Amino acid sequence: FHAIDVLQTTNALATASGVMARLDSWERFALLSAAFCHDMDKMGVSEEFLSKAGDSTHGGYKDLVFRDPLQEKHHALRAFGIMADRDIRTLDGVSSAKYYQFRSSVSKIILATDMNRHSSYSARLQDPAVVEMDKQL
Numbered sequence: 001f002h003a004i005d006v007l008q009t010t011n012a013l014a015t016a017s018g019v020m021a022r023l024d025s026w027e028r029f030a031l032l033s034a035a036f037c038h039d040m041d042k043m044g045v046s047e048e049f050l051s052k053a054g055d056s057t058h059g060g061y062k063d064l065v066f067r068d069p070l071q072e073k074h075h076a077l078r079a080f081g082i083m084a085d086r087d088i089r090t091l092d093g094v095s096s097a098k099y100y101q102f103r104s105s106v107s108k109i110i111l112a113t114d115m116n117r118h119s120s121y122s123a124r125l126q127d128p129a130v131v132e133m134d135k136q137l
Helices: 002-016 025-037 047-053 070-083 096-111 115-126 128-136
Strands: none
Touching (some): 002 025, 025 070, 025 096, 070 096
């Protein structure tokens, strides 16, 4: 139910704020796909827990520092694995350029859901200069 809740909430907030009106159809599809898939195949534990436990999701590299959170990478990879499945074929017939643009957008949005980045995103939303710049877009 979490995926549906996040999907609906994202759509409602993006529509009410006017963001949806500024996006083209592929950008809207990317935003809503990322909302739906952002926790796909989630194990229910934190990135820190998995890292300390040496979980196989981390490939046993618990002592290395990665640029991006591995759980979120896993969610994005799993989403695109399903979209490319022979029986599903969500993106069949899409040009390579459109596919890579869509994939990049979905992946970036999913990576942005890492809770370790939450405080920096919240701080940006409180910055009057950022809020004013967003109003001008």
